Amino acid sequence: MNTLAIDIGGTKFSIAVFEGDRMVRRQSESTDRAGGRDWMLAQITRIARGWQQEVKLDCCGVGFGGPVNFAEQRVFRSTHVGGWSGFPLRDELARTLGLPVIMDNDANVGALGEAKHGAGRRYASMFYMTLSTGIGGGIYINGDIWRGADSYAGELGHLTIRPDGPECLCGAQGCFERMCSGLWLERDYGKSAKELMQDPEVVRRYVVDLALGLKACIMLFNPARIVIGGGIGKAGEALFAPLRNELRRRITDWSAARIDVVPAELTDDSVLYGALALTEKLRT
Secondary structure (H helix, E strand, O other), rough: EEEEEEOOOOEEEEEEEOOEEEEEEEEEEOOHHHHHHHHHHHHHHHHHHHHHOOOOOOOEEEOOOOOEOOOOEEOOOOOOOOOOHHHOOOHHHHHHHHOEOOOHHHHHHHHHHHHHHOOOOOOOOEEEEEEOOEEEEEEOOOOOEEHHHHHHHHOOOEEEEEOOOOOOOOOOOOOOHHHHHHHHHHHHOOOOOOHHHHOHHHHHHHHHHHHHHHHHHHHHOOOOOOEOOOOOOOOHHHHHHHHHHHHHHOOOOOOOOOOOOEEOOHHHHHHHHHHHHHHHHHHH
8 A cells, every 4th residue: 555645734734655664755845835725736746746656555644733623624724824714725735746645634644643643642542733834732541532522622833821922823822832833933143943942041931831731731631642743843952841840830739640751753744654644534
């Protein structure tokens, strides 16, 4: 079984081919935000059709960087790239590539990837957070993603952690995403998140807000493990050591909930491996 896996993000997109569970091709390119949806679809189609001339593809899984109505297999919207609101991405890719396609938002797909192939594979419950251009979350429980009643469970990025904080792209104030995502770190500080995570004083301040958001996750779900993916999640112990210390200070005294917070094992490929795992639903 050859699977096409696609990860559509706010700053880059990645596309890969799996033979069984083995990744045999991979390509990643920067996102042209000005080009919007049409540019992105043209690039994905170009790469995938080129590969189809060399290898037979059987199905396709997609992780999309924004809220997705999973039941309808339709993008709800993207707050980072225009043109996606209400778009039937599954149907469009199925038409252009001639493949059965299944999609979900990238945090859910990343959670599935880490649960099946990465840092969460020995755990019955896991919360996955993508900490990159934006912030998203995926809830993995007993073998599958918990999406909630309307497909929108896990949207940790738009919890309010600073009620009097600055305005988020969603229109609310002080959202977790507004305070901690890579997009806003760069706008607020004038430096990339990668540079900022090398400054211990910036990290010391940053983990206070990061811990406030993750405290909500720990108190609500008590997951066996929290896995953080995305570009900022690759900062290593320079970020994770102070974050764990701050979480220990923030978690309610009587709570015995574990604080097991680790970086994604699959790094940039969490969503690609999750897209592979998601296609199992096409065969059931």
